[in-house]
Amino acid sequence: MAKGWIRYYRNIRRIADRVPVVDFERVVKDPAGVIAECNDWYGTSFQPYFPTAESQGMVWAEVESLSKRLRIRLSRIGSITRGRTLLVLDEQGERVKLRGGFDHFA
Numbered sequence: 001m002a003k004g005w006i007r008y009y010r011n012i013r014r015i016a017d018r019v020p021v022v023d024f025e026r027v028v029k030d031p032a033g034v035i036a037e038c039n040d041w042y043g044t045s046f047q048p049y050f051p052t053a054e055s056q057g058m059v060w061a062e063v064e065s066l067s068k069r070l071r072i073r074l075s076r077i078g079s080i081t082r083g084r085t086l087l088v089l090d091e092q093g094e095r096v097k098l099r100g101g102f103d104h105f106a
Contacts, residue, residue, distance in 0.1 A: 012021065020041050022034050032048035039046055049055065060076065067074040088096040 020034075020038055022037070027034050032050055035046050035048050038044065063074055063076075086098075088098060090096050
């Protein structure tokens with residue numbers, strides 16, 4: 001596992017000065033700020049994205065449209081909320097009790 005991690009970050013280091021590298025948590029918490037940085041980096045003028053119920057609905061409408069147009073199944077598999085609790089629900093919205101799992105960092 002460590003060799004894979006080292007190989008991945010060695011490759012990232014090679015291009016890090018040519019592309020913006022942003023922590024995932026920041027992308028989720030401050031998408032408008034990340035877009036502003038990308039605009040500065042590339043000289044573009046994309047509009048900031050502020051996640052609201054309306055904008056999230058527009059994003060998912062576009063995902064559904066893309067899914068139909070490309071004839072591929074795209075599914076929303078989760079959402080990010082405040083807090084540190086992981087809650088897994090089944091198709092009926094019932095909580096699923098987790099029994100262990102795969103440790104990606106072992």
